[in-house]
Amino acid sequence: MSKEQGVSEDFSDIPGTYVFTPEHSRKGYALNMFCMSLNNAANREAFRADEEKYLGKFALTPEQRETVLERDWLGMLRLGGNIYYTFKLAAFDGLSMQAVGGKMSGITEEEFRRIMITGGKDPEGRPRNKLSLLESDSG
Amino acid sequence: MAEIVGGFGTSHVPAIGAAMDHHKTNEPYWRPLFAGYEEARQWMADAKPDVAIIVYNDHASAFSLELIPTFAIGVASEFPPADEGYGPRQVPVVKGHPELAWHLAESLILDEFDMTIANEMPVDHGLTVPLSISCGQPEEWPCAVIPLCVNVIQYPPPTGARCYKLGKAIRRALDAFDPNLRIVIFGTGGMSHQLQGERAGVINEAFDAMFLDKFVSDPEALTHIPHKEYMAQAGSEGIELVMWLIMRGALNDCVREVYRHYHVSASNTAAGLIILENA
Numbered sequence: 001m002s003k004e005q006g007v008s009e010d011f012s013d014i015p016g017t018y019v020f021t022p023e024h025s026r027k028g029y030a031l032n033m034f035c036m037s038l039n040n041a042a043n044r045e046a047f048r049a050d051e052e053k054y055l056g057k058f059a060l061t062p063e064q065r066e067t068v069l070e071r072d073w074l075g076m077l078r079l080g081g082n083i084y085y086t087f088k089l090a091a092f093d094g095l096s097m098q099a100v101g102g103k104m105s106g107i108t109e110e111e112f113r114r115i116m117i118t119g120g121k122d123p124e125g126r127p128r129n130k131l132s133l134l135e136s137d138s139g
Numbered sequence: 140m141a142e143i144v145g146g147f148g149t150s151h152v153p154a155i156g157a158a159m160d161h162h163k164t165n166e167p168y169w170r171p172l173f174a175g176y177e178e179a180r181q182w183m184a185d186a187k188p189d190v191a192i193i194v195y196n197d198h199a200s201a202f203s204l205e206l207i208p209t210f211a212i213g214v215a216s217e218f219p220p221a222d223e224g225y226g227p228r229q230v231p232v233v234k235g236h237p238e239l240a241w242h243l244a245e246s247l248i249l250d251e252f253d254m255t256i257a258n259e260m261p262v263d264h265g266l267t268v269p270l271s272i273s274c275g276q277p278e279e280w281p282c283a284v285i286p287l288c289v290n291v292i293q294y295p296p297p298t299g300a301r302c303y304k305l306g307k308a309i310r311r312a313l314d315a316f317d318p319n320l321r322i323v324i325f326g327t328g329g330m331s332h333q334l335q336g337e338r339a340g341v342i343n344e345a346f347d348a349m350f351l352d353k354f355v356s357d358p359e360a361l362t363h364i365p366h367k368e369y370m371a372q373a374g375s376e377g378i379e380l381v382m383w384l385i386m387r388g389a390l391n392d393c394v395r396e397v398y399r400h401y402h403v404s405a406s407n408t409a410a411g412l413i414i415l416e417n418a
Contacts (some may be wrong), residue, residue, distance in 0.1 A: 014367075016336040016337030016339075017370065019370065020293055022293075083335035084334075091224045097407055104337060105340065112340065119344070120331075123372055125337060
């Protein structure tokens, strides 16, 4: 290992990416465990009935709570959320992974879908096919 | 002796299972992907395994941040499909093989791989989608299954080198198991993809092609890829590819590539599939 003991490697040079490091995990524990609770159908109903009341059962920070209520998908990741957990909230809302991918990229689901069928994004995060956002055929 | 009759590497994208569950496999979007699965299913039917060892990762279904085993092995006689937040997949219950699973657990631990042993473990798309890809939609899965679950969500996942060595230890355990059983071992996840952040949507066909080529001819070289390189080049969730190295480690150093299929994209993922037999 080429790093100091107990210190996570620096991933800040990977653009647009929130690596789920120990630091991230500690910060996001309650947020992710709230999302995890949505695996249970009865919990989904309780959350549907009263989102704010249901969130009161988890030790979220006010900022985390706001990102959940606002469905701020990038905000949740910045505050310690992990995509496999936050996606449970997206699925609760009936969103596909491509819809969430679009929201995190600042584009529509259809635009995101077009990027994906034309080769996805390169490691810098740019669509590989520059025309993918201009084409009208959804394929 | 339990004989490995093949290694099956495949992506486990949930949307692939959903496309099958909702009868969408003939739609133009999905047809090219599923066309490539037909030959793989035929191989699986001909291989007639008694047991499939499926290396996969749980996605906040059986395990959560409450408990994060690096390597867990399921020893139960059955494993129910998990509710991942939108109801369980309507696929058959997965039957286990407790005798071989306990033998593997015992052998691996004494071989210095400290496995977590799971007697209760719902299985999510990480395990059921590879079964759907390889077996289609039968009333019952055609073989018993031993789930081998790897943490790749909480950083750090085990290294590629460690995974490869675990595969070799699995092979030693199988070689020492008395009853004659036919085994297919699955390595699942990947290939290049990123689900999260502003960079969601990363695909790297060149990286994936390199990985598949070396996977056949020089897997040792792949064991030196650091986590950060997977994440930078193959997307943050591309790190799942370390799980394929467990499968590869269980095979002979020298293998024959029987089949390969690669398609961009299935949902947000480059879907890869490879079948290897011992040479």
